Amino acid sequence: MKSRRTLLAVAEVAAWWVPLAALWLVLVSTLDPLELAVGAGASAVAAFVARGARRAVTGR
Numbered sequence: 001m002k003s004r005r006t007l008l009a010v011a012e013v014a015a016w017w018v019p020l021a022a023l024w025l026v027l028v029s030t031l032d033p034l035e036l037a038v039g040a041g042a043s044a045v046a047a048f049v050a051r052g053a054r055r056a057v058t059g060r
Contacts, residue, residue, distance in 0.1 A: 009051070016047035 024039035025031075 012051050012054075013044075013047045016050045017043050020046050 020043035021040060024043055028035055028039060
């Protein structure tokens with residue numbers, strides 16, 4: 001059961017990360033490798049924060 005919970009957590013973070021990374025790509029003016037890395041990292045942090053906020057609101 002723990003592996004299913006882990007898989008759902010990874011899927012949720014990925015579901016947040018993809019649109020956040022896409023938003024970063026839309027808003028950034030250049031596609032330097034450093035900007036892509038920063039965007040991926042910032043999107044990952046925001047995805048974890050969004051998951052934590054959702055869990056805090058739902059109580060799960």
